[in-house]
Amino acid sequence: xxxxxxxxxxxxxxxxxxxxxxxxxxxxxxxxxxxxxxxxxxxxxxxxxxxxxxxxxxxxxxxxxxxxxxxxxxxxxxxxxxxxxxxxxxxxxxxxxxxxxxxxxxxxxxxxxxxxxxxxxxxxxxxxxxxxxxxxxxxxx
Numbered sequence: 001x002x003x004x005x006x007x008x009x010x011x012x013x014x015x016x017x018x019x020x021x022x023x024x025x026x027x028x029x030x031x032x033x034x035x036x037x038x039x040x041x042x043x044x045x046x047x048x049x050x051x052x053x054x055x056x057x058x059x060x061x062x063x064x065x066x067x068x069x070x071x072x073x074x075x076x077x078x079x080x081x082x083x084x085x086x087x088x089x090x091x092x093x094x095x096x097x098x099x100x101x102x103x104x105x106x107x108x109x110x111x112x113x114x115x116x117x118x119x120x121x122x123x124x125x126x127x128x129x130x131x132x133x134x135x136x137x138x139x140x141x
Contacts, residue, residue, distance in 0.1 A: 005032075117130055118130040
């Protein structure tokens, strides 16, 4: 379209008498070239935008499904949660066991993480109550 309009404009300038059209022709050629470059860039940007939007939609869909899975049943009572955890079977965290040697577990079994201070499961060294009690006793002395 830009090339068509530039050629029409050139013809009108040629028909006009009393002016040298070479300088104006050069300007029109540069404008047509610039317009075609912009059109090409716009097509590329539209394709990239479409690709990014689809990727963003896929990602947000994945995040939404994670949230809705936990929200589907509404709020759970303690008994319902215990029943659901019991239905999970051996894949639940309560059923995980550590190896006797303290090494890696076999297969797909996961090892229960233990606190490095008191060696009990359920918390880590940063939140360990044993350390807090010991530090409070030393502060009071």
